[in-house]
Structure formats: C-alpha cells, structure tokens
Amino acid sequence: MANVTASMVKELRDKTGAGMMDCKTALTETSGDVEQAVDWLRKKGLSKAAKKADRVAADGLIGVALEGSTGALVEVNAETDFVARNETFQAMVRQIAALAIKADGSLEKLLATAYPGKGHSVDEHVKEAIATIGENMSVRRTASLSSPNGAVASYIHNRVADNVGRIGVLVALSSGGDKAKLAEIGRQVALHVAAASPQAATIEQLDKALIERERGVYLEQALASGKPKEIVEKMVEGRLRKEFFGQVVLTEQVFMGPGGDGKITVAQYLKGEEKAVGGPIKVEGFIRYALGEGIEKKTTDFAAEVAALSKSN
CATH class of the missing domain: 3.30.479.20 (Elongation factor Ts, dimerisation domain)
Structure with a gap:
C-alpha cells in the first residue's frame, strides 16, 4: 500500500476541488498515482467542483x-x-x-x-x-x-x-x-x-484620514468665498457635521x-x-x-466574440 502523504492529498485536492477524505481515499485506491486518482474521483463524480472553480459566484x-x-x-x-x-x-x-x-x-x-x-x-x-x-x-x-x-x-x-x-x-x-x-x-x-x-x-469611529480629506475640500471651497478666517472655519465645521457626518x-x-x-x-x-x-x-x-458587493461579474459580449472568431478564420 502506497504511503499517502498530506502534500499528495493537497495536490489532488487543488487539482479536483474534492474533499480531503475523498482525495485520500482516491490516492489509497490508486496506489498514490495522482493522475489515476483524478480519474477515480471523476468516475465517482467527486471532482465536479474543480470544473466550476473559475466561474464567478456573485x-x-x-x-x-x-x-x-x-x-x-x-x-x-x-x-x-x-x-x-x-x-x-x-x-x-x-x-x-x-x-x-x-x-x-x-x-x-x-x-x-x-x-x-x-x-x-x-x-x-x-x-x-x-x-x-x-x-x-x-x-x-x-x-x-x-x-x-x-x-x-x-x-x-x-x-x-x-x-x-x-x-x-x-x-x-x-x-x-x-x-x-x-x-x-x-x-x-x-x-x-x-x-x-x-x-x-x-x-469617533470614522476614519480620521477621510474626515481630513473632506475638511480639505470644504476649506478650499470656503476660502474661495473671501470670508474672514474665523467665518471660514465655522463654515467648514458646519458643513462637515451637516453634509458629511450626517450622510456617513x-x-x-x-x-x-x-x-x-x-x-x-x-x-x-x-x-x-x-x-x-x-x-x-x-x-x-x-x-x-x-450580497455580492465588491465582486466583479465577468461580462461576455457575444457579438464581439463572434466578430473576433470571424476575423481569425
């Protein structure tokens, strides 16, 4: 009986996406031959996961x-x-x-x-x-x-x-x-x-860098008004509280x-x-x-793919 190591199980799992115990069983059944183990798992219907791993799940x-x-x-x-x-x-x-x-x-x-x-x-x-x-x-x-x-x-x-x-x-x-x-x-x-x-x-829990970024924008806009510094500061703090803090x-x-x-x-x-x-x-x-926030779904332009194929033929 072949000595089935953890690295062999990991390699098979990476190839097939099958569970660890299934991979270990497959390697045991095939005397440690990884390629034969892949076929063993396929025949058992246990390697389907790998075929779908590159599809976006959003x-x-x-x-x-x-x-x-x-x-x-x-x-x-x-x-x-x-x-x-x-x-x-x-x-x-x-x-x-x-x-x-x-x-x-x-x-x-x-x-x-x-x-x-x-x-x-x-x-x-x-x-x-x-x-x-x-x-x-x-x-x-x-x-x-x-x-x-x-x-x-x-x-x-x-x-x-x-x-x-x-x-x-x-x-x-x-x-x-x-x-x-x-x-x-x-x-x-x-x-x-x-x-x-x-x-x-x-x-207090808001990112300080984000606050300073907004304060900088409001300050530049307020300075353009030509108002005195003390008025400008009040304008900036007022807008921060009402327009920014009030939103986020x-x-x-x-x-x-x-x-x-x-x-x-x-x-x-x-x-x-x-x-x-x-x-x-x-x-x-x-x-x-x-759900799905931050995940980019792959989009397929069927017309563009057909056009590309036509040019290559």
Missing part, C-alpha cells in the same frame, strides 16, 4: 445568527439566484452562520470548523455541495459582533427564508437597562442601517425607522428610548453585508 445569500449577546454574519456565494432559492442551500447558509458565532469573525477558523453530522469541515462540505448542486460556491466572508453589557440585534432585508436574504445587518447596543427592550430598539436601528448604509457608528455616520444620520418622521437623528432616537430601557444607550458598533 449571487447567493447572506446568513445571520444570534446567540446570547453575540451575533454573526456570513456571505455564501453561488452563481445564480436559482441556487439561492434552493432549500438545501438555504439550510447550509443558516448552519454556517450558526457555526460562525464561535469563529470570532475568522474565515479561516470558520472553514476549518466541523460541519455537524458530516464528519468533515465547513470547507469540505461546501465542496461537496458544489458537486451536488452543480454551481461554484464559496464562503466569502464572515464577521461577528458582541455586546456583553447589552444586546446584539439583527435584520435581514430581501429575506428569502428564515435568517437568510440579500442584505444582513448586526447592531450592538450597550445599556444597563432592560436587555429585551434594548434588543427591540437594536432591531429598529439595524433596519435603518440596512437602508442608510452608514460607514461608521460614531464620529450612523448616530448623525436622520433616523429612518418608526417614529422618526425624518426629523430626528439616530442619536436622538436612542436618547428618546432611554426612559423605556431604564438607562443610557450606547452604540457599540454595527456590521452590514450586502
């Missing part, structure tokens, strides 16, 4: 899970919306989101986590799903949020099934008051985050949830809810995932 689902005062988000991509409507795929995304609670936001840790009832990792389970469903898939990213002294709330927008959809949000609020009420308020803020897409929770900072944005009426900020909304909670409320942070 669809799929965002999954969310909550456990106590911790929440997690995952983005699991597939090639088409058709797969996103598949109940098996939805269940897989929900399960991966639940496992992400213990992964502390580490994608590497999540992929290496044992998938319940399967005897293999999350990474290997996704590879098997590729072979079964017939589309390229990947766990693209994960993040988690905790609030030991408060509550984490979630919201799924464009929901397709329980805890899965196209936009997922987590919001962490801290308070010494009623945690159940705090979670309800957090959900309203999460709904706002889904719609408003802020860049930071508070002004969660607590400074006009609250879009129930009762806001476009007249109060998120910070004012939270202040108004402190009596109901029984203590001050602080925004610890938020995470917002929108």
